[in-house]
Amino acid sequence: MVEAESQGGVSIRGLRFSYDRGFAIEVARLDVAAGEQVLFAGASGCGKSTLLHLIAGIETPEAGSILVRGTDICALRGSTRDTFRGRHVGMVFQTFQLLQGFTALENVMLSLMLGAPTLDQPRVRAEAALERLGMRDVHAPVDRLSVGQQQRVAVARAVVTEPSVVLADEPTASLDPANAEAAVELIRSAARVAGAALIVTSHDPALRRVFTRTVDVSQFGVAAAAGRKGAAR
């Protein structure tokens, strides 16, 4: 069942990656089904961001495949990979990484026009995404928004392209516990509405009770010497 559903989600096989002579990760098999919501948990430094970057095609593995809606993102090169990421992967960063000097609406519209140029009526779609997330003042420059509002813009930007998978890296790390839970609910409901699979990373064990499935990323870490064939000891 997971096999069939993972056509629309993420499917990892035989993955091996290491930073130059440093931290190494191996994932024999990992599936996130279409529309599924999963927490990638584990202590700081266990490889959560690394695994997310591999799924997004920001890093390239030494071996293995990562299917995103049936396409091996690792096999795509250069601008083809960037185009695929823009169209099918939505990303929410801990520090939001919004374009300063632009309005909330412009930030979301730019994501849409660059990432999914074939989707019509970018302005209408961007406005609707922001409205669904409770953002009223869409013409405010993002640097004048509160942290909570900036997070809404970041989430709208990630889902407006109707991606297959949304990746949120430590989205609650800069928030207090009450706001953290609300932020996760916001991301979860936005991903659900967009029909996207969702992977959230967090070092905070409190989030485990919010997700029905948790993947412990520390299980994938391998000793540096074993992770690279012929690596210097």
Ligand code: ADP
């Ligand atoms: P997490 O997100 O779980 O905190 P990371 O994936 O950021 O963990 O990092 C995993 C390990 O890889 C850490 O030991 C970190 O120091 C190392 N690391 C992260 N990025 C790089 C990099 N660009 N080059 C070399 N080592 C890195």
Ligand code: MG
């Ligand atoms: Mg991290």
